[in-house]
Amino acid sequence: xxxxxxxxxxxxxxxxxxxxxxxxxxxxxxxxxxxxxxxxxxxxxxxxxxxxxxxxxxxxxxxxxxxxxxxxxxxxxxxxxxxxxxxxxxxxxxxxxxxx
Amino acid sequence: xxxxxxxxxxxxxxxxxxxxxxxxxxxxxxxxxxxxxxxxxxxxxxxxxxxxxxxxxxxxxxxxxxxxxxxxxxxxxxxxxxxxxxxxxxxxxxxxxxxxxxxxxxxxxxxxxxxxxxxxxxxxxxxxxxxxxxxxxxxxxxxxxxxxxxxxxxxxxxxxxxxxxxxxxxxxxxxxxxxxxxxxxxxxxxxxxxxxxxxxxxxxxxxxxxxxxxxxxxxxxxxxxxxxxxxxxxxxxxxxxxxxxxxxxxxxxxxxxxxxxxxxxxxxxxxxxxxxxxxxxxxxxxxxxxxxxxxxxxxxxxxxxxxxxxxxxxxxxxxxxxxxxxxxxxxxxxxxxxxxxxxxxxxxxxxxxxxxxxxxxxxxxxxxxxxxxxxxxxxxxxxxxxxxxxxxxxxxxxxxxxxxxxxxxxxxxxxxxxxxxxxxxxxxxxxxxxxx
Numbered sequence: 264x265x266x267x268x269x270x271x272x273x274x275x276x277x278x279x280x281x282x283x284x285x286x287x288x289x290x291x292x293x294x295x296x297x298x299x300x301x302x303x304x305x306x307x308x309x310x311x312x313x314x315x316x317x318x319x320x321x322x323x324x325x326x327x328x329x330x331x332x333x334x335x336x337x338x339x340x341x342x343x344x345x346x347x348x349x350x351x352x353x354x355x356x357x358x359x360x361x362x363x
Numbered sequence: 364x365x366x367x368x369x370x371x372x373x374x375x376x377x378x379x380x381x382x383x384x385x386x387x388x389x390x391x392x393x394x395x396x397x398x399x400x401x402x403x404x405x406x407x408x409x410x411x412x413x414x415x416x417x418x419x420x421x422x423x424x425x426x427x428x429x430x431x432x433x434x435x436x437x438x439x440x441x442x443x444x445x446x447x448x449x450x451x452x453x454x455x456x457x458x459x460x461x462x463x464x465x466x467x468x469x470x471x472x473x474x475x476x477x478x479x480x481x482x483x484x485x486x487x488x489x490x491x492x493x494x495x496x497x498x499x500x501x502x503x504x505x506x507x508x509x510x511x512x513x514x515x516x517x518x519x520x521x522x523x524x525x526x527x528x529x530x531x532x533x534x535x536x537x538x539x540x541x542x543x544x545x546x547x548x549x550x551x552x553x554x555x556x557x558x559x560x561x562x563x564x565x566x567x568x569x570x571x572x573x574x575x576x577x578x579x580x581x582x583x584x585x586x587x588x589x590x591x592x593x594x595x596x597x598x599x600x601x602x603x604x605x606x607x608x609x610x611x612x613x614x615x616x617x618x619x620x621x622x623x624x625x626x627x628x629x630x631x632x633x634x635x636x637x638x639x640x641x642x643x644x645x646x647x648x649x650x651x652x653x654x655x656x657x658x659x660x661x662x663x664x665x666x667x668x669x670x671x672x673x674x675x676x677x678x679x680x681x682x683x684x685x686x687x688x689x690x691x692x693x694x695x696x697x698x699x700x701x702x703x704x705x706x707x708x709x710x711x712x713x714x715x716x717x718x719x720x721x722x723x724x725x726x727x728x729x730x731x732x733x734x735x736x737x738x739x740x741x742x743x744x745x746x747x748x749x750x751x752x753x754x755x756x757x758x759x760x761x762x763x764x765x766x767x768x769x770x771x772x773x774x775x776x777x778x779x780x781x782x783x784x785x786x787x788x789x790x791x792x793x794x795x796x797x798x799x
Contacts, residue, residue, distance in 0.1 A: 271576035272406045307411055317394065317411045319687075321569060326687065329674040346572045347406045349413065349589055349621075349689040 265293050267343045276303040285343075290320055291333040293343055308345070319348045383451070386423035386444040390414045390590055403506045403582060405589045414590045416447035424638040429609055439494055439598040445634055446598075447591045452501040456487040456529050458494055459598055463606040463755070468723040469736075473743060477753040479612070480726055481603055488525045488549070489761035490518035490729075491624065495595035496584060500526045502591045503582035510535055510581040514571035516564050516620065516682045517546030518729075518760050523584060524555035535581070537567050542681055545764050563676055565686045596624040600631025603755055604641050611635075611644035614754040616739045618731045619650040619659050619705060620683040622694030628757070629697050647703040649747060649754075650694060651738025653678035653713065653730075659691045660707035663698055670695065679710045679768045680730040682760060704747045706738040713737055717762065717769055727762030730769070735759070 267283045274280060285300065287293035294314065298305035308318050320327045321344040327335045337343060390399040394412025405414050427444040435441035439459030440451045461483045470478035486493040496519070500511055510533040513523050520536040527534035534555035538547060539562060550557050560567045575586045584592050604611055611632045617625045629648055635641045652660040655678030658670045673686035688694070698705045708716075713733035720736055721727050728736075735756055742748045762769060775790075777783040 268573075270573070272404075273411075275408075307409075310410070315411055317406075317413065319569075324566060324569065326565070326569075326672065326674075328672050328687070344569075344573070346569065347411060347413075349405065349572070349586060 264339050265337050265341050265343055267293065267297055267345065270346055272347060273304065273307065273345065276307055277301050287337060289333065290322065290327055290335045290337055290343060293337050294320075294333070317348050319346050320344070321346065383443045384422060384426045385449045386418040386420070386427070387447045387449065388417050388419045391417050403503070403508070403587045405587050416590050416594050418445060418634070420634070420637045427638060427640065429640065432605065439497060439595070439601075442598055442601045445601070445631075445638070446498060447594050448498065448501060452504070452530075454530055455497055455500060456493060456526055458486055458497045460602060461485040463603060464724065464726065466724045466756075469720065472719065472723055473740065474750055475743070475748070475754055476751050479603075479607075479753070479755045480720075480724060481599060481755055481757045482726060483599065483757060483759050484726075484728060484732070484761035488518070488521040488553075489764065490522065491596070491599065491757070491759040492518040492522040493526070494598050495519075495592045496522040496526045498595040499582070499584040499588040499592035500530060500532070502588055503584065504530060504532065506582070508580055508582035509533060510578075512536065512571070512574070512578075512581050512583045513585050514538075514564070514568040514583075515550075516684060517542050517764065518682055519585065520550040520555060520557065521546060521553060524550045524553035528554050537571055539564050539567055539681070539684075543765050543767055545766065546682075549764070563686065564681075564684055565672070568685075593623050593627060596627035597631035597634065599624070599757060600628045601635065604632065604635050609635075609641050611641055611646045612755045613645075613752045614647050614649060614703070614739075614742075614748050615757065616649040616651065616735050616742070616754055617757040618683055618735045618738075618759055619652050619694055620685045620688065620731075622650075622659060622688045622690035624757075624759070625650045626690055626693045626697050629701065646701060647747065648697055648701045649703045649738055649742045650698055650705040651734040651741075652705060652707055653680035653683050653734055654707045654709045656680070656684045656686055657705075657707040658686060659688055659694050660705045662691070662695055663705040664707070668692070668695065679765075680713055680734055682729065682731045682765075683734060702747070704742050704745060706741040706745075708734050708737040708741065712740075714769060716740065720758075721762070726758065728758045729760035729762050729765040731760055732756075732758040732762070 264284050285293045285296035287296050392407035392412045393415045395410045397409045423444045432441050437460040464480040466478040466480050483491040511523050511527045512535045513519050514537045524534045536555050537558045540559040575583045619625050636643045656673050656676030658673050662670050670691040676684035716737035717733035777787045
């Protein structure tokens, strides 16, 4: 059973909880378990069954992209942290440039 | 002649200075397009995508003219119609309108027709960060925050500290513990509560994300005010265009950390063209990254569309040491679609470029500026920039902030006598012709 920390921007879909728990030996399994319990969270964070690119996932403060991604091992002592990936939003620039 | 923006014309009225018709039309999601309520939020409530500021360009085109801009005071608020605000604040620091300096000796050294230095180290806290903070802080106060906070690689910390002081607000800044001493000291001296964190910037940034919205009254400027914050960098483009007589240059060279400033400069020129203030341009955007933390440059060189984060940056260029750049993918796309490039530069190349700029034009830049100039040199070598090009090099911070890695004091100290001077001068002249 791992703890999953929920950021304020997602608490409205989990009844205000700051932290939830989920079973799983990997990040993918923990998130599957979490989403099974919290379908509204699944709707917010996944697209076509894949985790949104706008979400960053950390295990004990380490970005899973520096480990094994969604296959990163998780133990019952670990804390999984979900946070939004920040971006300024410049798609319109790309659209302009690619159209010329 | 340095191209500065002239003072407001004598006929300038109070209406010209403060009143304007806002072009800002709200926030919307970059991913799904859903509109969001204007407030301290940065994430779409529907799909979790990032929010961005949007504008009514038809309204802006109607109200923002060359003449209107010319009548206004010399701050970034002279372009208010294209900023995400409904009113211009009456306090804060006088930010923007930094000089565009011709660099003929540097151009000759590089073999280019024309080089300009956009010397953005000439902002109140000596870096371009004053631009993004000015916009975000104005909004933070409107939204009722009492504390301005941020995670910083150095320049942002000082800017948040000074801006908060100028608005009667509190500043709390989180910085990696290994930052340049001058940058930490600047923020401390300006009254910020500085929290040093034993981790690289990306971990400090993650911590700031965790704090966001947890602390009542705290605005984390580069997180929950990010849709407003990021827009400040556009004003670099607005000023360059105005200083060149309302046109865009062939090449703009800028440093890349998160990639935000680089992409926002391009957006700035695009918006000026959209509202009819400049002709549509085919500007190429060249970006520079430090080799020891160059995830965007590495992806560009490898022809990849995805960015692989750098876990442990190793570079003297701490202000660009962001291993997981938030706007890396748009920056990569911009470099490719504009015909520009993203260049990786060694630390030795950075120091050499800082010295070249200092010796040729008398401008002392921090290490990030060395990255920028060295990136231009590499872009010339790679054929991205040619001899007929006019290039504007954005110098984003002042060299006094990073003297620890750029300059060593002369180790010889002489007696105050003519003989001692003569001996020392002769020794210097004999040392490989170092003295001219």
